[in-house]
Structures are given as C-alpha cells and as structure tokens.
Amino acid sequence: MKNSRNKIGKILINNNTYIMLLVLLIICAIISPDFFTVQNITNLVRQYSGTTIVCMGMLYVILTGGIDLSVGSIVALGSVMVAWSLTTKDLGMAAAIIMPLLCGVCCGAVTGFFVAFTNMAPFVASLAMMTIARGVAYVVSNGQPVQTPANTIGTLGIAKLGGVIPWLAIIALIFVLVFWFIIKYTSFGRIVIAIGSNEDAVRLAGIRTKWYKLAVYAISGLCSGMAGIVAASRTAIGTPIIGEGLELDAIAACVIGGASLSGGRGSVLKTVVGVFVLAFISNIMNLLAIPAYPQDIIKGVIIILSVLMQEFTSRKSDSV
Template sequence: MSRINPELGSLNEEETQVSEESNKHRDGIMEFFLKYNTLLMLAVLVVASSLISPAFFTERNIFNLLRQVAALGIISMGMLLVILTSGIDLSVGSFYALGSVIIAYFLGSTSLPVSVILTLLVGFVLGSISGVLVSLAQMAPFVATLALMTIARGLAYIVSNGHPIITQSYGLSMFGNGYFLHVPLPVVLMLMIFIITTLILKHTVFGRLVVAIGSNEVAVKLAGIRVNIYKYAVYAISGVLSAMAGIISTARTGVGSPLVGVGMELDAIAAVVIGGASLNGGKGSSFNTLLGVLILGLIGNVMNLLSVPAYPQQVIKGFIIIGAVLMQGIYKK
C-alpha cells in the first residue's frame, strides 16, 4: 500500500486555497462591473465626451444638457413605476404633446396656476383611463396604452387645429428659462420628482407593493392585497408626469405644439432599461433610471456638438439598449 506524502498534501491544499481566493477576487471584480455598469457607462461617456469636444464641459453646455433631459427624466420616473408592475406605457409621448398644447390653450383664457392645474388634470384623467383598462378591464398594457397614445395625439391636433399655439406668459417663460441657486428650474423640478419617486419606492407601502406586484402578482393577490388599485395608480401617475413634462416643453420654447414627443415613449423605456430595470417587472431603481436618462441625453448632446445627424444617434441608442440588456442577463447568471 502506497503512503501519501504529508508535505505534498499540504502543498496541494494551499494551492487550492490560493486558487479559490483568486477566483473569488476575480468574481468580485466582475460582479462590481456588472452591478454598477450604468454608472460606469455614464462615467466613460463623460470622459470620452470631454476628450472629443472641448465645448462639452462648459457651463452653458452642461445646463443645456440638463434642460434637454428634464422632461424625459420626469416621464421616465412614471414609466419606471409602470414597468415595475410588469406593465408598459406607450402613451407618454402623446400625453407630453397634449400637455404642451393644453397649457398653451388655457393660457389664452385663464391664469397660469389654473392652466397648470387643468393640464395636470387632463393628464390624470387620460392616465386613469389607461389604468382602468389595464386593471379592471384586464386589457393588455401594450394595447390599452397604444389606444390612449392615438387618442391623446388626436386630441392634441384637435385642440391646436394642427398648428402650434404661441404663448406669451411671462411666468411660464420664467419657469422654463429661470434658475434656482444657479440650477435651471426644469432641472430642479426633475430632481424633486426623482427624490419623491425614490422615497415612495424605498419608504412607503405603496412603493414596496408596486415592486412586489411585478415580482409575483399571484402571491400579492393571495396576501389579500387589491392589486388593481396599485396598477391603476401607476398609470394615473404616469399620465400626470407626462402632462407635467409637456408643460416644461411649452415653458422652454413658448410654443405648445402637437408635434412634440414623437418617440418619447421609446426614450423613456430605453432610459429605464439602461438603468437596469426588468421589463418583466419587480426590478428597477429611480437612481439608475436617472442615470439612464443622462446617458441618453449625453449621447445626443455630444452628437449635436459634433454636428452628427439625428439618424446615427438612433443607431447608437439602439446598440446601447442592446448592451444594457445583455449586461442584465450576464449579471443574473
């Protein structure tokens, strides 16, 4: 019978331990890059943009970038809530256009505060219709919001007679182009919506149930929770936020146009997906969604500085979305 060398066995154990520690270290680094891929992607784009264009890191350009993404950031927070319930909202771009037109229309006959309230109310009503169709009528979110997308865009053309409505409201213009502590007011509003969304998701029963519904709707129902109320609520909130974004558009340009917001729903979905949210629901964060919004805005901003046409920008956005989804799949594995 052969005898095992004790020293050789000890050496093999040490090599195995070193190998395991090396694998854990490598896996830890890989997990870090996959977990924080959205933040790292933004950091890389910021560095690359500053190297590509000297005009990128100027105060004027940074503020222009933030103004441009303010409306998308607000819409994306509503889209995040919908997607967390495993839904989808294709109507946000049309609600955005309708909000832009409605605020301009009402300013012709009433005060600014009343016009803002009426515009948000229109967004709430249309969002509520989507919510009722999805939650009570059990209609597929894609179909329900597609129908509301068509209705809202048609209403925008009807209200405006197919032409932009020019506004001369000093108060609205001050909001669209004014500052608070050197930060553009639309950006301040976007950050407020972001903070509120974060607090709702992290520190309220409503937020936890929204995530739970997307994770396992059957289990939530069996727990005695009225799922339909929460599904209805997220679409109503999305409608209000989309109308609010339309107000920002009119405030910045001084024009209520039925043509704005085309494709905005795709940008909002892209921002949420780039931020790591799952279209199957139950996974996503407001912080990463905001990073996704900044990434999309950054791409467009740099392309504009380089005088690149709009069409290549769409191609690049598409590749970024594919990359983000692939990273999600790798991280899950």
C-alpha cells in the same frame, strides 16, 4: 483571495450602470472640448428635465410588468393645454398648471382601468391612449403651435436658481427624490415591486392589486402632464407634435438603468443614469455635427449593447 475577487466582481456588476456613465463621460470629454462647457451642460439638463420626469412614471409602470406607450402623446396634450389655458381662455397660471396635470392623470387612469379591470394588454391599452391623447392635442390646438403670452410659463424655462441651476432641473430633481422615497420607504413602493414579481401571490395576500396597477398608470400620466408643462416652459409654445418617440426613450432609459420589462426589478437612481446615458449620446453626436438619421442608428446600437450588458451582468450577479 477568491472571496475578495468575488466581492469586487459583485461590486462591479451591481454598479455597471454607473460605470457605463463614467466611461461615456470620459469618452465625450475626450471627443469634444465643448462637452463640459457650462452652457452645454445647462442646456442638457434643461432639455432632459421633462424626459427625467416621464421616466419616473414609466419606471413605476414597468415595475408592475406593464408598459405605457402614451407618455409622449400626453406630454404633447399637456403642453397644448398650458398654452390653451393661457391664451384662449385666459384662465391664469394656476389653471394652466392644474389642467395638464388633471388631463395626464385622467388619461393614465383610463389606460390603467382597461389594463387592471378588463385584463387588456398594456401595449394595446396604452397604444389606444397614445392615439387618443395625440388626437385631442391636435383638436385643441387646431393642428398649430400655440404661442404662450409673454412673462408667463416661458419665464420658468429660463429661470435659474442663484443664476446657475435651471429651475427645470430642480423640478426634475424633486420628482426623482419623491419617487425614490416612495419606492424605498413606503408600502406602496414595495407592493408595486411585488406585483411585478408575483402578482398572484400579492393578490392572494389580500391586496387589491388592480387598484395599484391603475394607480401607477395614473402616476405615469401625471408625470407626462408635468413634462408637458416643462416642455411648454422651455419653448414658450404648446404643440401637438412634441414628444413623438419619447415613450421609446423613456423605456430605453429604464432598461439601461437595469429595469426588467417583465416587472419586479428597477431603480429610480439608475433610471436617472439611463436618462443621462441617452442625453450624453445625443449631445455628443450633435456636437460632432452627425446628421439626425445616423444618430438614430448609433443610438439604437448603443441601446442594444447596453441592454445586453445589463442582462449579462444580471445573470452574473445571480451566480456570484
């Protein structure tokens, strides 16, 4: 009897993130009849597709014990580069997609270089890049939103597969599946987790940990650049002000999903659940017409409670 109770307790502890999402879904459905409408769900997945992609890169950084505060600024830079490529230089769609991705990778690689090869604190290195990337976005756009030409990147933002599923959601799903596969089945994923657990042991095993740490920041930059493309396709503009505070949402989603900020623990699928938790919280408050500032307070309290629950269940899991 005791063994069966322990097994049930372990199942509940290991799946607490999914239980949290289910409870939130039920509450949202009860509070607002508009929550489960097709239009609302479609808008929700389109709105948070970019956030999901950013969270994939952020998770890899967190798994190594680092943090990336520059993701929101790189998203803004990416969206501006898309619009700039399509208007100012008329470089075509291919260049408009490649340039923000390259910018994201370069920004992330620079941050990763300082973190890995100069032992600069991730907080400081990524904070500097956050300022630089945002500044470049303002310079390129002259501080103004840049409208994309008609029938270009904006068509991606409204396109739907089979007239039902937004293509932005499909793109986000592809990123999730690729990142899940890398963590689950490749040596790169295992080494990234091992670096966060015990970097010294990994280095003594002959693995060049510095290059792996640089790589995860470059990957985070790539994801942010892609999110910039997604943002530009949703709004049909590139703007330097988009993505403000996105880094905090990305970190919160990873932590709600059970990732440890000290590294070595995290799940791709649970991080996606963390994104949905934040999305549902914001969405239901918008449906209830709650003003923006109280929303921030409520969201902050819910994040704290979620993190406390993750820490509590993690300790319980170790003792079960």
